[in-house]
Amino acid sequence: MILYDHPASGNCMKARILLRQLEIPFERVTVDLFTGETRTLAHFGRNPDGRIPVLGLDDGQLIPESGAILAHLGEGTEYLPADPLARTRVFQWMFFEQNRIEAELAYARFLKLSGRFDQIPEVFENRLERGRDALAALDRGLSDGRDFLAGDYSIADIALYAYVHCAEDAGAELGPHEAIAGWLSRVEATPRFENDLEPLPEHALQRPV
């Protein structure tokens, strides 16, 4: 398999974590979102939305969207339960992640780390505030004593880990959320789990005018 990815993308790291946990060999092809490589004709051919990750299957099929990649690879494995209700809980948290964590908190983190938050401060504050609200929701969801989001460890935990573990980069506080802290540790202790998220590259950084 080929993973079109970037070492500083949390969405891409989700796919890398599961591929390694499933012990599936894969080739990495870097598509540099910070220089516009995701918005070329070549990459639009892989994903009409011009984003990464995209997973290239051995038969040539291309799968965009981190959540769809996790679901495709997870199907039939211990990482995506067969039980209908447990499976629905997995998807519940994965949709929550794309809507409330990725769109708000991950975008706020990018604005902060890249230095762009000073240029659109109202946008940054709005995304950060909504990201904080999403973290509170996640903490409530974990506060009933469960170990993982949907029963056993699953692709939902991988999806949520990617941008929750680094929430403080954006300026959100994880300290008050005790249930999240314990859950992050349990995720990191699963077999073959690897957090290899790299910092934003130098060329992604905006200098103050």
Next chain:
Amino acid sequence: MILYDHPASGNCMKARILLRQLEIPFERVTVDLFTGETRTLAHFGRNPDGRIPVLGLDDGQLIPESGAILAHLGEGTEYLPADPLARTRVFQWMFFEQNRIEAELAYARFLKLSGRFDQIPEVFENRLERGRDALAALDRGLSDGRDFLAGDYSIADIALYAYVHCAEDAGAELGPHEAIAGWLSRVEATPRFENDLEPLPEHALQRPV
């Protein structure tokens, strides 16, 4: 089944469309997001994220997240294909929707229709611009002549329809996107399809200061 919903919520309409297409009887319980009813202890007990829709199953289980509701109800029916790749395409577009349409375009639409866009204009413009970009991505995805997003009509089409059909409310243009226009008509022509999205209620509107 019980659907905790609101007649002016596109996310809730997704569940209503599928329930009707599956001919499943359901009771509607309005939870007024515009007066804070979704952020009460009672509703946090249904959904730690304090949002609607939430589907109450006959055995008392509660399912939040429109995408998870669609997947749960769709499983085993013609609306969620069993073929692994077709199923993955369904989830690809549903994750795209939550991240790129709902979080950007639907929020911009709410700001516009409620009159709040004047209070946070930078936020409104940012969400609208990113929503326009998502519409262009959807149009590219539909431009290969396909009738529906993932082969046959599926829960992906329901999920995308909800906030794409009313994109112009936000100030986004559907005119240039011919593939989207044809697809919207095909979705509306499916058996038992009903668009019953209501306008924002009077009490949701902000008056200029």
